[in-house]
Structure formats: structure tokens, C-alpha cells
Amino acid sequence: MTTFxxxxxxxxxxxxEDNPYLLGIFAPVRDEITADxxxxxxxxxxxxxxxxxxxxxxxxxxxxxxxxxxDGDGMVHAMAFExxxxxxxxxxxxxxxxxxxxxxxxxLWSGVMESPRGNPVGTARGLPFKDSANxxxxxxRGRVLATWYLCGQPMSMDPLSLETIGAEDFLGTxxxxxxxxxxxxxxxxxxxxxxxxxxxxxLRYGVVNAEGAIDHEVEIxxxxxxxxxxxxxxxxxxxxxxxxxxxxxAAARRGxxxxxxxxxxxxxFAVVPRRGAASEVRWFEAEPCYIYHxxxxxxxxxxxxxxxxxxxRPEPVPTRPGPLGKLLGYLRLDARLHRYVFDLDSxxxxxxxxxxxxxxxxxxxARACGRPTRYAYNVHIADAExxxxxxxxxxxxxxxxxxxxxxxxxxxxxxxxFAPRDGSTGEDDGYLVxxxxxxxxxxxxxxxxxxxxxAAGPVARVLLPQRVPLGFHATWVRAxxxx
Numbered sequence: 464m465t466t467f468x469x470x471x472x473x474x475x476x477x478x479x480e481d482n483p484y485l486l487g488i489f490a491p492v493r494d495e496i497t498a499d500x501x502x503x504x505x506x507x508x509x510x511x512x513x514x515x516x517x518x519x520x521x522x523x524x525x526x527x528x529x530x531x532x533x534d535g536d537g538m539v540h541a542m543a544f545e546x547x548x549x550x551x552x553x554x555x556x557x558x559x560x561x562x563x564x565x566x567x568x569x570x571l572w573s574g575v576m577e578s579p580r581g582n583p584v585g586t587a588r589g590l591p592f593k594d595s596a597n598x599x600x601x602x603x604r605g606r607v608l609a610t611w612y613l614c615g616q617p618m619s620m621d622p623l624s625l626e627t628i629g630a631e632d633f634l635g636t637x638x639x640x641x642x643x644x645x646x647x648x649x650x651x652x653x654x655x656x657x658x659x660x661x662x663x664x665x666l667r668y669g670v671v672n673a674e675g676a677i678d679h680e681v682e683i684x685x686x687x688x689x690x691x692x693x694x695x696x697x698x699x700x701x702x703x704x705x706x707x708x709x710x711x712x713a714a715a716r717r718g719x720x721x722x723x724x725x726x727x728x729x730x731x732f733a734v735v736p737r738r739g740a741a742s743e744v745r746w747f748e749a750e751p752c753y754i755y756h757x758x759x760x761x762x763x764x765x766x767x768x769x770x771x772x773x774x775x776r777p778e779p780v781p782t783r784p785g786p787l788g789k790l791l792g793y794l795r796l797d798a799r800l801h802r803y804v805f806d807l808d809s810x811x812x813x814x815x816x817x818x819x820x821x822x823x824x825x826x827x828x829a830r831a832c833g834r835p836t837r838y839a840y841n842v843h844i845a846d847a848e849x850x851x852x853x854x855x856x857x858x859x860x861x862x863x864x865x866x867x868x869x870x871x872x873x874x875x876x877x878x879x880x881f882a883p884r885d886g887s888t889g890e891d892d893g894y895l896v897x898x899x900x901x902x903x904x905x906x907x908x909x910x911x912x913x914x915x916x917x918a919a920g921p922v923a924r925v926l927l928p929q930r931v932p933l934g935f936h937a938t939w940v941r942a943x944x945x946x
Contacts, residue, residue: 480787483849484532484794488875488902488933491521491535492553498928499550505923507547508894510885511911512942514543514622515896517877518609519934520597523561526570528577529786532794532850536561537597537609537618539625540898540931542909545942549909549925554625556596556609556618576790586615588640588660598643599936602829602944603654604675606631612692612935614640614658622940636677639667644756644936646696649830655696655737657703661688661710668703670738679738690722695760695769696737696833702760702769702805705731705746708753708777722793724778726751732812734767734805747805747812753777755798758825761835765807770839770860772823773801773816782848796844798823800858818865821846822856824878824936828890837861838890840879840914843869851875851933855895857917868917870910873903877931880939881914891915894922896939898931907931 483489520535537556542549555561563583564571572582572593579591586594594615601608601617608617608631619628631637645656652673659666664682666689672678685705695702707728711721729748736743758770779793800818805811821844827836837860842852854869855876870876879897887893891914900907909925 480785482530482787483791485522485530487905488851488900488930489532489849490932491523492538492929492932494929495552495554496929497550497552499548501549501551501928502926503549503923504926505911505921507544507549507911507923507925508884509547511544511882511894511896512546512885513882513945514541514940515880515882515909515937516541516600516607516622516625516940517898517931517934517937518556518597518600519932520595521555521932521934523555524564524570526572526574528573529790531574531576531790533597533612534574534576534593534595535597536595537611538934539600539607539609539620540934541622541625542896542898542925543623551909551925551927552625553929553931554627556620557627558594558596558616558618559630560593560595576786586613586640587638588614588658589662590614590660597935600938601645601647601654602938602940603645603647603671604652604673605944607938607940608645610641610643610645612643614642614660617641617645622945633671634674634676642691642694644693646694646701646832647829648696648833650698650834653737655694655701657691657694659689659691665689666691666703666705668701668735681735681739681741683733683735683741683744692755693757695757697760697762697767698833699737699762700734700767701737702767703733703735704754705733706753707751722779724751724753732769732803732805734807745807745810747803747810749803749812749814755796756823756825758800758839758841759827759832759836761833763835767805767807768835769803769805770817771801771803772798772825772841774798791848794850796823796850797821798844800839800841818858820856820865824852826878826880826895826937828881828883828893829939830883831890836890838881838914840881840895842876842878843867845875852877855879855897855912855917857891857914866917868912868920870899874899874901875933876900876910877934878937879912880937882939883941885942897937900931900933905930
């Protein structure tokens with residue numbers, strides 16, 4: 464166990480207000496631990512073998528100015544399962560920025576709520592912020608890549624030890640950054656990605672082959688800088704987004720980060736063959752919106768179907784007066800399950816809302832990414848001032864049925880990826896695994912649920928010796944992938 468003596472982040476902002484994203488279930492933890500003598504309520508299924516990993520912000524040093532939830536250094540929490548046993552460990556993602564700050568003994572970067580002037584270095588594409596690799600985790604070729612919510616350098620980690628191997632450059636072929644949510648096609652071993660920025664090329668799309676090198680890149684023309692967050696793949700195509708949520712250029716010139724949403728500008732979706740040229744990009748228009756996360760996409764004859772969590776109010780709505788109120792408003796999630804159908808013959812788009820629940824952070828059976836899927840597993844967003852996941856939802860595309868599991872009063876969970884059981888034959892033949900933290904006693908646990916019957920509740924709960932702060936995205940790595 465590694466213990467750090469410095470205090471974790473202070474929660475009081477310069478104006479005297481308490482920042483709730485540094486308190487309670489959001490407060491950083493100091494210690495990196497490994498624990499395998501864990502209390503279990505119920506019985507861990509013996510056919511659940513692999514490792515559940517979740518990333519999230521965990522502030523290492525106090526930085527001057529206001530704290531934004533996205534500022535925290537990446538920390539991965541993992542629970543490995545083997546033949547009915549479980550082992551927990553947590554480790555910082557040891558980015559170059561974190562290494563520099565640990566060598567200095569204090570913060571060197573300001574947060575995104577403050578002017579970036581004076582920050583030591585930015586990203587490869589010129590963003591002047593600290594790349595903390597705190598957002599998602601993607602398994603590819605035996606390693607897990609920790610990514611950053613804007614666009615940064617993926618950090619390669621061992622999925623079992625959580626050792627940071629180093630910055631991933633795809634065998635020396637990456638010249639730039641990678642966005643938060645690359646997509647892996649397990650049928651081909653390829654990884655699809657994009658990067659973006661405020662200077663040309665505004666959007667660049669690429670493919671990493673099964674051997675681990677980028678062997679295709681294409682620049683995609685945009686009318687101006689955008690803030691895309693996710694993408695989709697199908698068996699033969701990739702879908703990228705041009706959405707009318709942009710950074711305010713006047714604010715950027717003053718060193719401030721401010722976004723605006725233009726309701727008069729349609730959303731556009733670029734459909735490009737997986738290894739297509741810029742001349743092969745086809746644009747499909749839809750109602751203005753913003754999209755953080757794609758559920759999945761697939762081809763259906765001469766159409767492409769894409770399910771997403773569509774944000775209904777992209778512009779920040781302050782929850783209280785002052786700068787902290789703006790921050791809290793910016794972070795609120797208000798999204799609905801939504802479907803787009805792109806007709807490749809007519810060039811038209813059909814869209815429809817599929818559900819009225821506030822739902823986000825979707826997961827599917829990763830083996831079927833880019834192919835037709837029946838089930839989606841989403842978190843439910845609590846009606847609260849801060850982002851909290853108060854339950855899990857299972858959507859059945861065929862029957863339209865929605866199952867749910869609520870964590871209970873004062874209990875909030877994490878993104879819950881699908882974990883196939885040994886010998887799994889389908890995308891609900893397995894489990895959902897999630898960290899759950901109880902704000903009433905400051906304790907955390909891992910819950911294991913039968914993916915085919917969420918309403919039955921956990922089949923097992925593994926109690927943890929350390930609180931797991933609420934965080935961002937998660938992944939499941941199967942035992943065969945670990946081998």
C-alpha cells in the first residue's frame with residue numbers, strides 16, 4: 464500500500480463556497496491499495512472471470528482557483544474475479560503531467576475553470592490544459608488505454624496490476640491526440656479514433672490495425688472548431704459528429720473556457736467507409752442537439768441505425784448564483800435514449816426518442832460493437848445538483864421492455880459494463896458489475912447483477928476497505944483477453 468501524506472483537495476473555493484465535487488462521495492482518496500480478503504454478501508459466480516475497471520478524477524494536489532470535476536488526476540479502480548474470488552486495487556494513471564507535479568511536490572497546471580496562461584505544456588493538438596487521462600478505459604491488444612475527456616495522449620496500463628506502461632503512440636505512428644471514446648471492433652482487432660482542435664485539421668479520423676499501428680488517416684472538413692466527444696462504428700462504416708455546441712472564440716481569446724449552443728444550426732453526422740477517403744464522406748443532417756455517448760450502431764440493409772443518449776439541454780443552466788452555480792449547471796446531465804436512421808440511398812435522416820428516462824453512460828456487449836445489438840445497459844441520472852447514478856436500466860430493442868435496478872436511498876453507482884459469463888452465448892448471458900458508494904456511511908462495494916434479470920437485485924455484493932469516489936467510465940476485460 465502506498466500512502467501520501469499531503470492532504471487531499473480542499474473543498475472551499477476562493478469565494479468561500481463549498482464545491483460539492485470535492486466533498487462526500489466525490490472527495491479524492493489518498494491511498495493506493497490492494498485487497499483480496501474481502502467480505503462477500505451472497506456468492507460470487509464462479510463463471511464470472513475477468514476484471515472490472517473504472518476510471519475517474521482523483522485530485523492529487525490542490526491547484527489555485529476554482530475546481531472543476533474534470534480537473535482531477537486519473538485513478539483507476541479495479542476488481543478482478545477468478546473462480547469465485549475477488550481482488551480490489553486502485554492506482555493513479557501516471558501521466559507525464561502527474562509525474563511532473565509529483566516531482567515538484569505541488570500542482571503545476573490550473574484547472575479548466577481558470578486561465579491556462581502559465582500552464583507548463585498543453586496537448587499535442589494545442590489545448591492548453593492538463594491531460595489527466597481520467598475519463599474512459601478501452602481494452603485493445605492486451606492493454607487498457609486510459610483516455611481524456613477532450614483529446615489527449617492515451618495512457619497504456621496493465622489491466623491486472625494497473626501499472627502505467629506509458630504513453631501509447633501505436634508503434635510510433637500517432638502524431639497528435641486521441642479523443643475520449645475510441646471504438647474497438649473485436650471481429651477485426653481494429654481500433655477507430657478521431658482527434659480535433661481549434662487549428663487545422665479541425666477533425667482527423669484514423670484506424671489502428673490489429674498489429675497496433677495506425678495505417679489509415681483522413682482529414683474531415685468542418686465549418687469551424689467543434690467539440691465532438693464520441694463516435695460510432697458499424698461493420699463497414701464510421702460515424703463522426705458535427706454538433707452545434709462550440710467554444711466561444713471571444714472567451715477563448717481572453718483565456719476563458721465558455722461554450723455556446725446554436726439552436727439554428729442542424730446537427731450533422733459524417734458517414735465514412737472505415738478506410739474511406741475525405742471525398743467519400745457523406746453528411747446526414749438532423750435536429751440540433753449534443754451527444755456525449757453512443758450506445759451502438761449497425762447496418763440494416765441500406766440504412767445505418769445509431770442509438771445514442773441525446774442531450775436535451777446542451778447549454779449550461781446555473782443551479783445557483785455565481786461561478787459555482789455555472790459549474791454545477793454545466794455538469795448536469797439531461798439525456799434521453801434516441802435513435803437515428805441514416806438512409807444511404809436517399810441521404811435522409813429519420814430520428815425518434817425511444818424513452819423518457821434521464822439515462823446516460825451506456826454499455827453493450829463489447830463483442831457486438833458495430834453489429835446489431837438487442838440490449839443496452841445504461842445508468843439512470845438522479846435528480847440532484849451533482850451528477851449521480853441512482854440506478855441501472857436494461858433496454859430491450861426487440862420488445863421495447865425496460866428493466867431497472869435502483870441502488871437505494873443514499874447509494875450511487877458507476878457505469879456497469881456487460882461481463883459475459885464463461886461460455887456466454889448472448890448479450891444478456893452474463894452479469895453487470897458496478898461500484899456502489901453509500902454517502903450515509905462513506906462505504907463502497909461492488910455489486911454483481913444478472914444481466915437478464917436486473918429487477919432481482921445483486922447476486923453478490925463485495926464490500927471494499929476503501930471508498931471509491933464517484934467517477935466516469937468503466938470497462939470489462941474477459942479472462943480470455945487477459946490471457
